[in-house]
Amino acid sequence: xxxxxxxxxxxxxxxxxxxxxxxxxxxxxxxxxxxxxxxxxxxxxxxxxxxxxxxxxxxxxxxxxxxxxxxxxxxxxxxxxxxxxxxxxxxxxxxxxxxxxxxxxxxxxxxxxxxxxxxxxxxxxxxxxxxxxxxxxxxxxxxxxxxxxxxxxxxxxxxxxxxxxxxxxxxxxxxxxxxxxxxxxxxxxxxxxxxxxxxxxxxxxxxxxxx
Numbered sequence: 510x511x512x513x514x515x516x517x518x519x520x521x522x523x524x525x526x527x528x529x530x531x532x533x534x535x536x537x538x539x540x541x542x543x544x545x546x547x548x549x550x551x552x553x554x555x556x557x558x559x560x561x562x563x564x565x566x567x568x569x570x571x572x573x574x575x576x577x578x579x580x581x582x583x584x585x586x587x588x589x590x591x592x593x594x595x596x597x598x599x600x601x602x603x604x605x606x607x608x609x610x611x612x613x614x615x616x617x618x619x620x621x622x623x624x625x626x627x628x629x630x631x632x633x634x635x636x637x638x639x640x641x642x643x644x645x646x647x648x649x650x651x652x653x654x655x656x657x658x659x660x661x662x663x664x665x666x667x668x669x670x671x672x673x674x675x676x677x678x679x680x681x682x683x684x685x686x687x688x689x690x691x692x693x694x695x696x697x698x699x700x701x702x703x704x705x706x707x708x709x710x711x712x713x714x715x716x717x718x719x720x
Contacts, residue, residue: 552628553685554685560675563600564689567620568663577665578618588664589662590612590663593645595639599623603617611652630678630679631676632644644658648660667695674707683720688700
């Protein structure tokens with residue numbers, strides 16, 4: 510009878526396994542950091558755009574009201590106000606019914622609250638930490654006191670009382686702002702810090718880069 514040649518199935522050698530692990534390690538080292546960066550910068554960009562929408566909707570609400578609020582036959586002049594609370598890490602929009610620019614629950618009309626996601630703070634360069642003097646640029650002084658963050662105030666004609674910007678940052682050194690300017694038309698722009706200035710996406714043909 511002819512002999513049958515039987516070959517035992519051979520497994521991977523230790524060297525082959527090591528090579529596979531090295532290749533996988535290189536692939537992960539190349540692909541994971543950009544993926545993590547994408548997730549993190551998407552978080553701050555999404556947060557800032559949501560805050561911009563909150564501000565725009567408050568402005569539109571004040572325009573629709575015509576600057577007036579009537580309750581029980583009494584009519585008040587109103588303004589839409591945007592405040593930031595660094596302690597609760599929230600942005601609040603409301604209609605100021607009692608015309609003092611402060612938020613009075615039960616009297617003023619709360620529109621929206623937005624809490625910043627973890628890792629995003631009210632923060633502007635060149636401040637070393639969040640909630641510094643550059644977290645808000647321009648805007649209107651809060652009548653409650655000089656230590657309180659400045660506020661955005663919109664009138665029924667769509668204008669903003671004082672131009673300026675709310676700024677946001679993360680610990681990777683990415684900074685974005687919501688700029689409202691000029692005063693008469695209150696145009697909203699989301700701009701990113703490039704190390705020298707805040708710029709809109711694609712300004713001067715240059716796209717945003719992220720840390």
